[in-house]
Amino acid sequence: MSTNAADLGTLLDRGDEYAARGDARAAMSFYQAALKQAQTRPRVEPQLVPRLQRGRDFVQHAAATFAAALDSAVEDNLPSDANGQLRVRHALDMLKGRREVYPQQPAVLYYPYLAQRQYFEREEFGWVTELEAATHLIREELKALVDEAADFRPYVQNDPDRPHRDFGGLNEDPSWTALYLWKDGEVVEENARRCPQTMAALKKVPLSRIGSRTPAVLFSRLEPGAHIPPHSGMLNCRLICHLPLIVPAGCWLRVGNEKREWEEGKLLIFDDSIEHEAINPTGQLRIILLFDIWRPEVGEEERAAISAIFDEIDKFRGLPDA
Numbered sequence: 343m344s345t346n347a348a349d350l351g352t353l354l355d356r357g358d359e360y361a362a363r364g365d366a367r368a369a370m371s372f373y374q375a376a377l378k379q380a381q382t383r384p385r386v387e388p389q390l391v392p393r394l395q396r397g398r399d400f401v402q403h404a405a406a407t408f409a410a411a412l413d414s415a416v417e418d419n420l421p422s423d424a425n426g427q428l429r430v431r432h433a434l435d436m437l438k439g440r441r442e443v444y445p446q447q448p449a450v451l452y453y454p455y456l457a458q459r460q461y462f463e464r465e466e467f468g469w470v471t472e473l474e475a476a477t478h479l480i481r482e483e484l485k486a487l488v489d490e491a492a493d494f495r496p497y498v499q500n501d502p503d504r505p506h507r508d509f510g511g512l513n514e515d516p517s518w519t520a521l522y523l524w525k526d527g528e529v530v531e532e533n534a535r536r537c538p539q540t541m542a543a544l545k546k547v548p549l550s551r552i553g554s555r556t557p558a559v560l561f562s563r564l565e566p567g568a569h570i571p572p573h574s575g576m577l578n579c580r581l582i583c584h585l586p587l588i589v590p591a592g593c594w595l596r597v598g599n600e601k602r603e604w605e606e607g608k609l610l611i612f613d614d615s616i617e618h619e620a621i622n623p624t625g626q627l628r629i630i631l632l633f634d635i636w637r638p639e640v641g642e643e644e645r646a647a648i649s650a651i652f653d654e655i656d657k658f659r660g661l662p663d664a
Contacts, residue, residue, distance in 0.1 A: 350379055350386070354393045357400070366404045373397035409438055425463065432599070444598030446578040448615035451651065453579040456639060460598040462581060462611040466638070469546050470609055473585065476543035477607040480631060481587045483537040484561055487521060488629070492533075494519035494563050517568035524559040524633075527551065540631070550580045550636045551645075553652030559633040564593070564622040575614030579640050579648055584610040585631040590624040604630065613637075 357372035380386050380394055416434055420427050435441040446458060464470045497520045498513050522530045523537060523544075534541050549557040555576075562584075564570070575582065584595070586604035594603045595610060597618040602610060612618065622628040636645055 350376055350383075350390055351393075353379065354390065354397060357397055358393075361400060366400075366407075370401050370404050373401050377401070412437070436599075441599040444616050446613065446615040447574045447617065448577045449574055450576040450655075451579070451648070452615075453577065453640070453648065456578055456637060458616070459613055460600050460616055461602070462613075464609050464611065467611070467635075469548065472546050473543055474607055474609060476539065477585065477587065479539040480537075480543060480585070481606075483540050484587050484629060484631075487533075487536060487561070488627075492521055492536075494521045494561070496520075497562065517565040518570055519563045519565075520560040520632075521563070522558070522560045524549070524557040526558070527554045527556060544633070547583075547633065548635055550634050552577075552580065552649050554656050555652055556580070556634055559631070561587075562630050562632045564620065564628040566622060566625045566627065568622050570620040572617050572619040574617050577648075578613060578615035579637050579644075580634045581611050581637055582614040583633050583635060584612075586610070587631060588627055588629040590622075590626040590628060592624050593620075593622045593628045595620045604628070611635075 353372050353376035357369045357376060360366075360369035360372065376397055377394060380390075386394065412434055416430055420430060432441060436443055444460070446452065446456070464474075496514045496516060497518045498515065521533060523534050523540065524530065529541075544559060549559070551557060584604065586606045586608065589604040589606050592603070594601050595612070595618065596602075597612045597614075598616045604610060640648070
């Protein structure tokens, strides 16, 4: 017998030994090592094949038993609040390998020591109820814009003053378009004039003000069948808010490891520095009102400092004379 076969056989022997003792955890470790080694070899000796199959069966049964024990322990010790319950259940899913871990990965500025939260809940913000109550008014203004063939333009547009950069195939893509009420920190007067109820409702919202980048408020339009591929936003100290206005059933947003469907009139609030994607799998338009707010943990003085950073980024044009 070859040395490799002897090594494989030894691992299986140790697994059998611990299984006979009733030490499932130790047995699993040896069976898993044997299975991993077998996968790297071009050929496994025929006499070892049935033993590997029994080892695989043992691992699968033990893993299922362990998962059930973990589930039971969690159900007996769930926190009373909904956010705590969600965190515990998601932590367990990640432990089991059923959810991936998605960290904040902002494209421009990483602001340290903020909690890694994919979604924030509507109930955490006092202004949400009043904005949601205006949904029907905002929707009527949006429908008028659509009926009048308002100038929705691709969300990702090429910059003639910069080299071409590929944003995952989204550049100049007419399947994802936007109509701005605020853009680059300024009101878009023509569009704002046509949406007075929307602008009035937004006065109650603590929009972020980050240099000349925000506020940014827009109607975001996804054509039937459109898919926004996975991507991350520019910084992690603000949150993106979606107020769903025209949303056929089945449209969804995934942030990190959690997918949620939009519901008309109910805000979705999330950290866009975590990988996210969206899809409209239906044959109808999907349009939301999109805007951004500061993360509540970031204080006023920190907000001013962050805004100053982006002011300097945007003002920079060249080097001083030598």
